[in-house]
Amino acid sequence: MKVLWDLYISWFKMGLFTFGGGYAMLPMIQKEVIDRHHWATEDEIMDYYAIGQVTPGIISVNTATFVGYKLKGIIGGIVATLGVISPSFIIISLIASLISNFADIPMVQHALRGIQVAVCVLMFSAIEKLYKKGVRNTAGIIIFAAALILSYFTDISTMILVIFAGAAGYAVTCFRSRKGGVDHE
Numbered sequence: 001m002k003v004l005w006d007l008y009i010s011w012f013k014m015g016l017f018t019f020g021g022g023y024a025m026l027p028m029i030q031k032e033v034i035d036r037h038h039w040a041t042e043d044e045i046m047d048y049y050a051i052g053q054v055t056p057g058i059i060s061v062n063t064a065t066f067v068g069y070k071l072k073g074i075i076g077g078i079v080a081t082l083g084v085i086s087p088s089f090i091i092i093s094l095i096a097s098l099i100s101n102f103a104d105i106p107m108v109q110h111a112l113r114g115i116q117v118a119v120c121v122l123m124f125s126a127i128e129k130l131y132k133k134g135v136r137n138t139a140g141i142i143i144f145a146a147a148l149i150l151s152y153f154t155d156i157s158t159m160i161l162v163i164f165a166g167a168a169g170y171a172v173t174c175f176r177s178r179k180g181g182v183d184h185e
Contacts, residue, residue, distance in 0.1 A: 004076065010083065012087060013032070014083075015088055019115055023123045023126040023130075024119050026049075045063065046133055048066040049130070053159065054162045
């Protein structure tokens, strides 16, 4: 029961204090899930993020569900998911009831702009960590560059890009294993 409570509280905190979605949440997941509770490794979180990109739903919710399920099965997945969505549900309910009264106040508009800047910084930090952890060799750099170019210059969906990158990574691994090559990490 303590693990379930810890799951709920930890994911509630991450949901409460993280603005900007799943990528902005990565530093908190690192601190809470990996460093503090040791519920998952960095590689597992990277895998959860990758799977979260191609499955329906929000990355942070999918990641919470995966971590919770890993620890306590279906009930763990449900508890972690409820933990991460509860703050948003509460905050959105409050904001929706008050927004029309405060939306035109300059101080509120400036505060939201400041939050947007902080979210950009958090997202950049998360992307940098994902890059360092995920791009380990020449093949990874090529796959990264191709995905970056395709995502920037085309309207190809993220899901297709992730599937493409996964297939390319698999093909490279198969090719290397047939040639007897070693994957340099």
